[in-house]
Amino acid sequence: MHYEAEAPSLPHNPLKAIVAPRPIGWISAMDRAGRVNLAPYSFFNAVGGEPDMVMFSSSGRKDAMTFAEEGGEFVCSLATFDLREAVNATSAPLARGTSEFGFAGLTPAPSRRVRPPRVAESPAAIECKWLQTVPLVPLGGGEPANFMVIGQVVSIYVDDRFVRDGRVDTGAMRPILRGGYFDYFTVESENRFELRRPKGG
Template sequence: MIVVPRTVSAKDSYRLLIGTLLPRPIAWVSSMNRAGNLNLAPFSYFTVASNRPMTLLFCPQPLSEAGEKKDTLRNVEEVPEFVINLANEETAEAMNRSSTPLPPGHSEFEWAGVTPAPSVTIRVPRVLEAPVSFECTLQQIVKAGDTPGAGSVVFGEVQCIHMRDDIYVNGYVRLDALKPIARLAGISYTRITETFDMARPPLPDELRHDI
């Protein structure tokens, strides 16, 4: 089968992407507007952009094909800082509750039953219950296209990391303590319950002369 993106609907494009690019880690983003109102929302279009400077990215998609922006994107444009909190097995339900489209004036923190905790380097609070939180300052926002329905890529430079003491031990992150979750298609999520190791193969001697 061959699929040409421009020939399928926006809904089918979405289903194809979320159904094939799996699993996806979840950025649980806290942000704030100029008036000081907080927002908390999960995004599974999320990954690492750079080690040095330490930079993360997440990609808010518009609320509709007309291009209406999500609160998180509007907030980051107004107050250029945010916290990327990681959701895990223990906070999965709260993370999911924070995705509810609440009416104006209602707090996702309160609705999800989580605690806004002061950050160290920025004004936006982190989620106290999150196992790991990255305080970020906005680096840049890149629009992924010229059409109204195009998403945006938000780059944030990490200024401070909060981690539970049992997660980072002797220079390594303990997977069994972090208990990460990831997004699949539809309403499905996954846990990391089984892993396998593969060392990178060395370069054969017969190819070394080509270096």
């Protein structure tokens, strides 16, 4: 079968079920007034190295994006299985300026190089300086519905319990990943395997 948004042949768009599982960026950002927003974004990933860069994409101009632009910084805390209910709670559409940390029963912890706090309960966090917001203009033009926020990594926090032999044990932290519909997945250490790149000419 073929699915096209203009003439859907399925009850739900399958894109998110195919581009899956996706990492979740649990974004905290602070506006000029010092108010903090915390929200999960499943359109999130690392997009560059040396210098390290990450991005998250917002459907509409939501608080995490506008706060990151105003304050010039944001933090990505790792969303884990143990914190899944709190991650979900922070997706609630609260009034602007209402603390998602308090609503979800989370503790804000000071970051090292940026003003927005990280989630203290999370085992890892990526501190970023905002670089730019890219409006994702659709084919044919018109007003963009989605915006890609790009930040440069300036510091990374990892709980010492998950650093083993100089490497971060991703599986031991049990990050949750987003699938399609209401589906989520976890990463587990026992499912890990290594592949080495083949030698080239």
